[in-house]
Amino acid sequence: MKPSCSLPDAKSSPAVDSSVLQIQGGHPLQGHVKISGAKNSALVIMAGALLCSGDCRIRNVPSLADVKRMGQVLSALGVQLQQHGDILDINASEIRTSKAPYELVTQLRASFFAIGAILARLGVAHMPLPGGCAIGARPVDLHVRGLQAMGAEVQIEHGICHAYVPGKSGRLKGAKIYLDIASVGATENLMMAATLAEGETIIENAAREPEVVDLANFCIAMGAKIKGAGTSTLIIDGVPKLHSTDYTIIPDRIEAGTFLVAGAITRSEFSLSPVVPDHLVPIIAKLRDIGVSIIEDSPNCLRIQRAEILKAADIETLPYPGFPTDMQAPFMSLLSIAEGDSLINESVFENRLRHASELNRLGADIRVKGNTAFVKGVPLLSGAPVLATDLRAAAALVLAGLAAQGKTTIQGLRHLDRGYDQLDKKLQQLGAKILRVEPQTPVDKDFVPNSTDAEQSIST
Ligand SMILES: CC(=O)N[C@H]1[C@@H](OP(=O)(O)OP(=O)(O)OC[C@H]2O[C@@H](n3ccc(=O)[nH]c3=O)[C@H](O)[C@@H]2O)O[C@H](CO)[C@@H](O)[C@@H]1O
Numbered sequence: 001m002k003p004s005c006s007l008p009d010a011k012s013s014p015a016v017d018s019s020v021l022q023i024q025g026g027h028p029l030q031g032h033v034k035i036s037g038a039k040n041s042a043l044v045i046m047a048g049a050l051l052c053s054g055d056c057r058i059r060n061v062p063s064l065a066d067v068k069r070m071g072q073v074l075s076a077l078g079v080q081l082q083q084h085g086d087i088l089d090i091n092a093s094e095i096r097t098s099k100a101p102y103e104l105v106t107q108l109r110a111s112f113f114a115i116g117a118i119l120a121r122l123g124v125a126h127m128p129l130p131g132g133c134a135i136g137a138r139p140v141d142l143h144v145r146g147l148q149a150m151g152a153e154v155q156i157e158h159g160i161c162h163a164y165v166p167g168k169s170g171r172l173k174g175a176k177i178y179l180d181i182a183s184v185g186a187t188e189n190l191m192m193a194a195t196l197a198e199g200e201t202i203i204e205n206a207a208r209e210p211e212v213v214d215l216a217n218f219c220i221a222m223g224a225k226i227k228g229a230g231t232s233t234l235i236i237d238g239v240p241k242l243h244s245t246d247y248t249i250i251p252d253r254i255e256a257g258t259f260l261v262a263g264a265i266t267r268s269e270f271s272l273s274p275v276v277p278d279h280l281v282p283i284i285a286k287l288r289d290i291g292v293s294i295i296e297d298s299p300n301c302l303r304i305q306r307a308e309i310l311k312a313a314d315i316e317t318l319p320y321p322g323f324p325t326d327m328q329a330p331f332m333s334l335l336s337i338a339e340g341d342s343l344i345n346e347s348v349f350e351n352r353l354r355h356a357s358e359l360n361r362l363g364a365d366i367r368v369k370g371n372t373a374f375v376k377g378v379p380l381l382s383g384a385p386v387l388a389t390d391l392r393a394a395a396a397l398v399l400a401g402l403a404a405q406g407k408t409t410i411q412g413l414r415h416l417d418r419g420y421d422q423l424d425k426k427l428q429q430l431g432a433k434i435l436r437v438e439p440q441t442p443v444d445k446d447f448v449p450n451s452t453d454a455e456q457s458i459s460t
């Protein structure tokens, strides 16, 4: 592999956040959309490649700002990366430094998940506290306590988590770990650390998300000994070394869910693939409660059918296989135009309802108290300027804009671009009137609503 990194450096990334999305709502979607690889798998599997002393080829990598930044984190550690389309080659045979750069790590959450892998390889790691969506405090205490249980000395000072493994071998030791919360990131971080530890690690109350299983399968493909992935007990037998592999990431269930909601909210019929229907069970079940029909065209292809009436439904977000917190905001958009009153309880993150007030700008009737949103369905939304406050809030506003009468302008696209692979382009291909306007781009006259557009309604 050539000693270079083909991912752009952070400074050369475009200042995407000054651009806006303009949406002319009320146009039904049709055709087929291709679902990209899962963001939350890609990011943690890139961290997992640090465990391997040889080449790793990762396929179906989505094109996302977070993936670029994660690539830059690895590159800053001295790891070799090469990208060709959706294939990413990573060679971590040499990790030159144990210090991850603050400017990059603080831009995403998953960067912190690499501390376990760095510690397992080098016996020392210095990792700034992470960034990611501002949806709650998001501490890393479970990650730290798990690493300590495996024999690491860990201290957080001046915003940096310093960890080292005392003793000659520099290897972490297998341990029994109980997670107070079934944290996705802590499960992944500790699982990676345990693959190269001495002896057996048991993680109880482990997260069961498909992305955790994907990471486990990737590690197993490199020779790790992991049992129980997808259950709440993980048993990892440490090995001294992991070998090269060629691995394909699962489809993104949250992107697929977002397109299903796009179909429901615009009362459209189209198909999407590839998907793993099993990963979408809680999302499809909730859409069916709301009155949306979804059929399997083929084993990995779903078709959403035009919804006649959208009915209110209650939602409580929960760890997998419960309803995913990452789909809560998109469903809030959908329920805002359903018939009747819905109650949404966000129980995973303590501050993840900020999109409610932006949806109200579009004419929704949502009241928030604590972690609960009371959604009174309205017959119609109407376009307005809105601001995205986090990744899924951005998606929710795009969906609401597709359904609203007239023009919606969305700012804060840096959130959207962190986690959706060209959402606007994919929607355009389905027939949506959506346009990204860069600061220097003259405004497209077609997107200035005229009376015909403004009068057009997608209501039944
Ligand atoms: C990059 C990535 O994969 N992000 C996903 C991951 O985030 P992430 O791994 O950060 O989410 P967690 O599962 O860890 O968080 C769940 C809850 O546990 C709490 N907690 C977590 C760790 C800890 O040490 N202490 C603690 O108290 C969090 O504040 C939160 O309230 O899972 C979330 C829950 O499905 C998803 O919304 C994110 O999209």
Ligand SMILES: C=C(OP(=O)(O)O)C(=O)O
Residues within 6 Å of the ligand: 039, 108, 109, 110, 131, 132, 133, 135, 326, 391, 392, 419
């Ligand atoms: C919360 C999310 O991402 P992150 O954990 O990367 O902030 C998300 O994907 O919705």
